[in-house]
Amino acid sequence: MSGDAILEIRDLKVSFRVRRAGRKYQVQAVDGASLSLAEGEVLGIVGESGCGKTTVGRSIVGLVQPDSGAISFRGGEMIGAGGTKLREMRLNVRMVFQDPYASLNPRRTIGDAVAEAGDINGFFKSRAERSAAISATLTAVGLDPSFAARYPYELSGGQRQRVGIARAILPTPSIVIADEPVSALDVSVQAQVLNLMMDLREELRLSMLFISHDLGVIGQISSRVAVMYMGRIVEQAATRAVLDQPLHPYTRALVAAIPKPDPTKRILGAIETGEPPSLFKRPPGCAYAARCPLASDRCLVDVPQLRPAGTDGRAVACHNV
Amino acid sequence: MRHDGAILWLKPFVARPIALAGLGILLATVLAAAFAHWLAPYDPYAIDPMIRLTPPNAAHWFGTDQFGRDTLSRVIQSARMALLIGSGVVVFALATGVPIGVLSALFPRLGHVLMRMVDVLMAFPALLLALGLIVILGPSVANAILAIGVGYMTTTTRIVYGLTLRLRAETYVEASRSMGAGTLWLIGKHILPNLVSPLLVQASFVFAFAQLGAASLDFLGLGAPPEIPSWGNMLAESRTFITRAPWLLFFPGMMIVATAFSLNLVGDALRDRLDPRFRQVFGEKG
């Protein structure tokens, strides 16, 4: 699997210091996650709020400093890299953010936003080249080139998110980290933006890390998915396998809890899901044990490691499956 | 769209006559200062013992002082000093407060040291701080600007620091960082453009309070040299004649109140313009 991996994350650990009621706490946001993204693949990361999925994405683009672990892009280490090597990685690994309203500077034009990566890194050789690139990129995301002169407040949420995507593909990167890119959008707009991302992935041959809490969206766009819980990856497999036959008890709960758009298949009252433990008080054993119907004594003391389960590189971190 | 922007900026003034009046007084003061030479009916320095302490009349609308100088001409001439001190203080407060505030917010370690120093300065009352500095530096126009400016540098720094901390956490700043933007890029492209509007408001308040500060220093004889006409100096010179010639205090006093008041009105209107709720109301109507 690592042979053709374009991005490889090994044993990533990220923690934050938080102050609550005068006391200092250490929150382990990511607790030893390993992932590999193959060339041209879309890997989904799914999990509930606070599971660390966004922190993984932010670590890759250098917005947070990991405590330990390795993130390598095409075999080169990204953590602590500098100079031209870092520049090359920054241009090659780009991020699309969740909130289309907060992710654009209200005082800068759409054109400036789209060209920002190129401007920062001295990519454009002339003004003409720059404006041609902006026009071409806006067209590629389904916006009229005249948008370049406009300001964010003139755009709808869907249009802003297209700008957010345009900003991530000029100049064309190898990898796009998409952090909940459609969660803030209406269903009908969500479908348009998802289609756009699928088209761009194909045209530009992008590899993509698609972070979402919505298994429906993940199922649509990604071929493989990693399920995160309390900073760890608990299951990793082909998306279809996860949706049709989840192995880890947490994945099962997650799949079962998706509100299915079919009134004849009601789940209310039929499933018990429990509450996740506080991030400040991490249990010693498996973090899911307190909610888990399969939990045994071993789960309370021994943290399960991700181990292969079945074919297709499927892996699961549970003592009881 | 920039054209629309200009109209939006004027809207809070048009909607409120009192703010428009403030803007009017301010413009009149600026014009008076710019064209003092032509506007003043007499030479503000010309002494005429024959007409000492004449009350306001057709020839001397604001009366004359103890040397027979025309009060109106001196009030007009004084607008220059008022605007010089005001803009000097604003420039000083912004030129020091903006870099200190921005850098403190972007570099927490540096900020920890700098902001504590600002806190110490803020613990002194502004006028006391100004007096102390004048005593050390000696009275002059430049030193008056410096002495008053230090007091407003601290408030400006605080405001800039708070705003920058918030801007630093904005998603678009993070997006920029994720693409490899350096500190200079972030400051130039994302932070400063978003500071312009709130700083405009801050500047108008600083300008207003600088008027009061300058008048106080002048009155105490620690500001502009006594031979230069300024509203504060006029008050100081004529305070002994308060019962015999009240107009000598009334007109410069009124000017101090009027400029400070009008600047506060303008500042309020600008702040409303920046308040998102207010903007929404206008957005719907426009």
Next chain:
Amino acid sequence: MLSVHDLTVSIGPETAPLDIVAGVSFDIAKGEILGLVGESGCGKSMTSLAVMGLLPQPGPRVRAGRVLLEGSDVTQLQPWQRVEAGHGRMAMIFQEPMTSLNPVRRIGDQIAEAVKVHDGTSGAAALLRARELLELVRMPDPAMQLSAYPHQLSGGQRQRVMIAIALACRPQVLIADEPTTALDVTIQVQILGLLRELCNRLDMAILFITHDMGVIAQLADRVAVMYAGRIVETAPVEALFDRPRHHYTRGLMDCMPSRNSGARRLPTISGQPPAPGTVGAGCVFASRCAGVREPCRVASPPRTGVANGHEVLCAFPLNGGVAS
């Protein structure tokens, strides 16, 4: 229980009003959950605020129509005036419970306060009732949680507290405006289950507002689909999902990823909803409709009954997925 007739909410001057809710009618019976579904800006939240008597002042106002609670006209009354006039009780819960809870007061006191207002009971009795309410909303360890502060609770628990406060007035109608949108799916399923259970146990009428067709399918008895300030389709939930008759409803269902997994592209609804005030003659959905015909652009479509309890605002409704 709750009956809304031809409700029209407008903004702007009296002389040239802009209708953001235009002629909305629906009924909810005791023990029934009506799902009101639509995209952002379609007027669903404005409808709920108008029904509740909580439109922000100054701003939008009810220009026409009536809200009947147990047969009494309460359209122009604020919630407390309705209670004083003996017209029955309504309560509302919102998307973000943290903004509705006082961060520096204990949960128990906040619920007890609502109890005091409605029951007129004092100290210990109110606190006892607060504990009962927490049990009713299935809060784990209710006795302990009475003394907790909002920040000590999880998002799901906070929403349970909000429901408890809403129940303090023994409402006959509960309006829930996207109460699970900010929650994780595993928590969402619990809150939805709780609302269903409370609806049955307390015989309440619930108006459930959401943008999520999946949630609607799971929870609602009947559904009203809203678009550009109008209800474009009303139907029992099974009928709606089995045979959507309006092209918009059909479009909304088709573009849900979970109904399409495996498809290479998602079907989409082209274009964007019209801004209020830009609606001219003809059907509001005409510019985006896949089955648009010439008459749609000139004349407002009729409201047609296509089956028992199934109405659609369309001149050429879909028939089992194919245009008739």
